[in-house]
Amino acid sequence: MFANYSHQKDSPLLVWLQERDAFLREFIRLEGRDDATALCPTPDCPMPAAFRCPQCFDTRLFCQDCIVANHTANPFHQVERWNSRFFDRCSLRSLGLRIQLGHPLGQACHKPAPAFGDGFVVITSHGVVCISLDFCDCTSAIPRELQLLRARLFPATTVDPRTAATFELLRLFQLLTFGSKVSGFEFYQSLVRLTNNLGEPVPDRYTAFMRIVREWRHIRLLKRAGRGHSTSGVLGTAEGECAVLCPACPQPGKNLPSDWQDTPDSKRWIYALFLAIDANFRLKRLSASNDVRDPGLNRGYAYFVEERKYKDFLASHTAVMNSVEPSTCNNYDAVKLASLRGGKGTTASGVGTIECSRHDMKRPVSVGDLQLGERYVWGYLNMDYLYFSSVRNHSSLDLVVSYDIACQWSTNLARRSTSYPPDLVAAANSHLSTRYLVPKFHLYAHRNDCQINYSFNLTPNVGRTDGESPERGWAAMNPVASSTKEMGPGSRRDTLDDHFGDYNWRKIISFHSTLLRRIQEAVPMRSDHVGDFLTLSTSLPAETTLAFSKLIWDWETGASTNNPYEAKLEVVSATKVRLALAQEDTAALAQEGNMAVHESISASVLISQGLDLQEQIARLQVDIQALGSAATDHQRTLALERQNRLLRRISTWQAVQELYMPGVTAVRRRTNSSPSGDISQCSIILPSDVLTQIPFDVRLAEYEWRLRHGLAFDYLAEVRRQLLVLSSMYQSKDRYSRGQAHNTRSVMLIKNVQARIVFAKTKYTMNRAALVVLSDFLGKEGWQSSLKVLADEDVRSLKGGDDASSSEGRRTLSWIWMTAMPSGAEVTETMNEALRIEWCKSRARAQRWQEECVLLQEEMRRVIQFHQSTANQWLTRANEAETEGARAYAWRQQAVRETLLTMCRETWKDVGQFVEMGEGAVKAGQPLIECCDRVRP
Structure with a gap:
């Protein structure tokens, strides 16, 4: 049966296939007692052995008293009893195990x-277990809920608790939700089946379990933020204090x-904060x-804004809500409809967020629910509040804000902010210098003016930021939508806060590798684009x-x-192009007809x-053809x-050629290249042949070399x-062609132009091949640096849109545009504009990669200093702690x-x-690459 897999004989799976019988026998063997002894293996115990524990590593059989004694430290295991025919499950409680708390x-x-x-009832990773539990009621006894917590059992309530969950289970569930986005209901049902897979009754503690999960997440959030080390306690928690901060973003202090x-101004751009605004309607x-029934526990401590303040703000600004701002860019009705679809029966149509756009991390108090989309037709009210809430917690000098509708949203932002509470907008209106841009992927849906004025690629001092980080973050959060959409408002916000915190933490622990990969890419790209620009x-x-x-x-x-960057000349219409092509054809025919020999x-x-x-x-x-x-x-x-006219001219020319090149007639005769009735059988033999x-x-040969050298440049x-x-x-086709007739005509003209390009490329290639032969014969050198091999991928336009293989920031210019050009007839007004735009874009590409290298170095420095600062902060907490547990956690x-x-x-040493290798290396504050420093302002 393995004949067809002989070439894969080393495959572990195929090797295992041959061992299936042995594996199956071992699985069957574990169902019985096999070689187990009849008596209990515990020394001095004469009782018969009939019990075993599948969760313990020890597979031996014990008597009832010994199996209970062995599980004093593992009271939640589910043991099995030999009933003379097979093993069936039984609880340790039924065997007499009791758990004593408080001692x-x-x-x-x-x-x-x-x-x-x-x-x-205890919810464990082994299932839902019912135990016999004794609390301590001594005079020095602590409250029952604290007795449970000290046993690493999280109670479902503080009033006569009857249910608890183990810390081990809660950690497992929390990590599973982060990784697989499993819902609480699905997880609990898995525990039920793990407890009993026959459909027999199992204690229903799903509601209690979900309440425990919420409280567990909340306490862990406060613990990680150091609130357990503060004398002000939980109520002293400031807004956003429990959020996991981005170490690479500028964090004053x-x-x-x-x-x-x-x-100084020349260097302060490296301390700019990059923000990205977006909404998720899933x-x-x-x-x-x-x-009222389901309040949030975090209350603005992490990523979601404080709900009461948020709703009060929305309710108190109806004037802004009812003011319609006319669109000056492309109509976003499609976006509006998409945001409203499925809105029936929903309280929140989605979530809006402000996050750092360079590192894709959620920012403190920068997330909020949306009602009827992003308030597109009502003054962008939700997003305004979230933006100012985020900026209020930052004191940087410069902001770079990206939003897919930044061209519309930012236009009247200052006017709208005059009606907002002063404490909300004071930070943004006092000292910040802000630039508004559109994410790179979304930019192409905007008008041409927006594509120039709101472009990351063309804006100085932004590096290679793309502004699309929210989309990557939403891709990780979307799977949790199915489990959160039916939650109560508080539970949903707390759950999303927990997911956002884990998402931020995963970013932090991978910074050492992600920033290294970025700079490993940026340095070679900087060298390439700086070289291309020069x-x-x-x-x-x-x-x-x-x-x-x-x-x-x-x-x-x-x-x-x-x-x-803006094109000033009008796009050439199809009619003008068609006329120009006809005039060129007429000139070519006239030249052929008037050629005298x-x-x-x-x-x-x-x-x-x-x-x-x-x-x-x-x-x-x-x-x-x-x-x-x-x-x-x-x-x-x-x-x-x-054809006949051309054959006659060829005949006349060949007669003269015999005077200069005796013996060429014999060559023609051997190659059948003499004039005949078919032009395809006729060829012109020149010295290079x-x-x-x-x-x-x-x-x-010298004359031919000089003429072909000039012709090669002409064809180029x-x-x-x-x-x-x-x-x-x-x-022209995209702008003017409408309907089948116009599009068909445009396509035919495009094919005509493409045919001319192919012809010119073919003639260039033929002339260059002849130049190679002649240069070897004549000893010509140095010409190949200007006249390179013209491959198909080299024949591409100056325009970015014509090169769909790469984005604007990564696009490289073909060598045909970097070969020295004459300043005469070829550089027409149209070509001069195209060259100006491409020269500016090439300069922008080079500078953005230079800036990226500078920013990445600064971000690496900030990450190191942030970790050092946070470590020092925890050391201070350890020194000020009054209990051993507080000191231990702070030291950890x-x-x-x-x-x-x-x-x-170690990674960045x-x-x-x-970074100093390659072309274009600069440091912060130094001028970026230029070619004409004489007119630098």
Whole structure:
């Protein structure tokens, strides 16, 4: 049976297939007593052995008294009893095990108080277990709920508790919800089946279990935030204090230099805070329960804003809600409808959030429920509150805010904020310098003006930030939507707070590797794009780059409103393109018809005319092939007459060629390249074709080399020109073509232009191949650096949209645009504008990657300082703690931060040297790459 898998004989699964019988036998063996002894293996115990525990590592059989004694420290295991035929389950409670709380294990209580006659239910990782539990009622006894907690049992209530869950189970469930997003109901039902899979009654403690989970999460949240070490207790918790902060973001007092506020303008951008705004309409909540029946426990301590303040704000600003702001960009009705879909029967249509956009972490008090979408038609009220709530907890100098509708939302933000509470907007309106941008993926849905003015790629001092971090975060949160949509409002907010905190923590523990990967990518990309920009600048005339540099510097410094990235020329219409193509065809035919071959021809003219004839043959063959089988008689007649005229000229030229190249007739005869009735059988033999076959004057080869060298540049220029025409055609088609007739005509014109590009590329390749042969013969060197091999992937436009293989920030320019260009006829007004825009974009790409390297280094420094600061904070708490438990926990948290600190330092120890490698290396505060420092402002 394994014959077909002989080539995979080392596969572990295929090897295991041969051991299935042995595995099956062992599984069956475990169902019986096998070689177990008849008597209890405990020394001096003469009782028969009939009990075993599947959860214990010890698989031996014990007597009833010994199995109970062995489980004093493991009272929640479910043992099995041999009933003379097979093992069936039984509880330790039924065997007489009782659990005593309030005293060390094995110490008797003077006044034990049974919990309940029908047993105490404990939810464990082994199932739902009913036990016999005794509380301590001695005079020094602590409250019963504290007795349970000290036994690592979390009570379902503090009033006569009858149910509890083990800490082990709660940790397991919390991690499972983070990883697999399993719901509490599904998890509890799994425990029920683990307890009894026959459908027999199991104590129903699902409601109690979910209440325990909420309280467990809340206490753990407060514990991790250090509230157990504060004298003010839980009620002294400040808003957002329990959130897991981003170590890489600027956190004043934690990871910024003491004099960071005095940073000069040239360097202060590295301390900017990058925020991203977005909403998730999958995280709905159905109209179940209310805040009175199901209040939140966190109360604004973590990521969700304090609910009462939030609702009071929404209710008190009806004037803003009822004011419609007209859209000046593309209509977002589709977005509005998407946000409202499924809104029937929901109290919250989704969740809005503000988070750090460079590291994809939720920010404190920056999340809130949405009602009827993001209030698009009512003044963006929800998102305004969340934004100002987030900014209020930060004191940075600069903000970079990204939002998919930033062009609309930010327009009247200042006006709207005048009606908001002063304590909410004071921080944002007092000292912050804010720039508003649109995330890169969402930007293409906006108008052209927005794509220029709100672009991360074209905005200085933002690095390679894309603003799309919320989308990545929502992808991780969406699976929890199914379990939270039917929760009460408080339970849902607390649950999402817990998930957000875990998401942030997972980001933190992976910073050492994620930031390293980013800088390992950024340094080579910086070198490539800086090199491309300098090469492009060198290929242009000096006066051109000087003009471009002054234009973009004036725009960036605010000295001019003339946007260098904006196309000023009108898109060429299809009619104009069609006219231009017809005029070119007419000029080509006229040149062919007027070509005279004089009897007294010089050697240079002979080679020049031979090259012209080669082109005419190639053009005629393309035109004949384009006619196809459906050509009319008139079309075939015109093509035949054109062919005959060309054959006669070739015959005349070849007669003159024999004077300069004796023996060429024999070569023609051998290759069947003499003029005949079929132009496809005719070829022009030039010196490059017969360098070693016949003798001729070496000056002919020199003439051919010089002419072909010029022709190669001409065909390269033609490729560039036609690529610009093709870009205009695509823009014209997208803007003007409507209906099948117009689109069909546009497609035909595009195919025509593409055919011209293919022809020019083919002719360039043929000329270059001849140049290679001639250069070896003549000893020519250095020319190949300008005239490279033209591959298909090199034939791409200046326009970013034509290169769909990469994003704008990663796009590289083809070498054909970086070859030196003349400042004459080729650089037309259209090409000059295209070159200006691409030069500016190439400069922007180079600078964004330079900025990214600077920002990543700064973020690495901030992460290290943040971990050190947090470790010192926990050390202070340990020194001030009054109990051993408080000191132990603080020291453990200090050790955690020091471990993360060590991981980061070890991982990044060589980053400084690595960043200095390659082209374009700069440090914070130094000017980025330029090519014309003479006009730098």
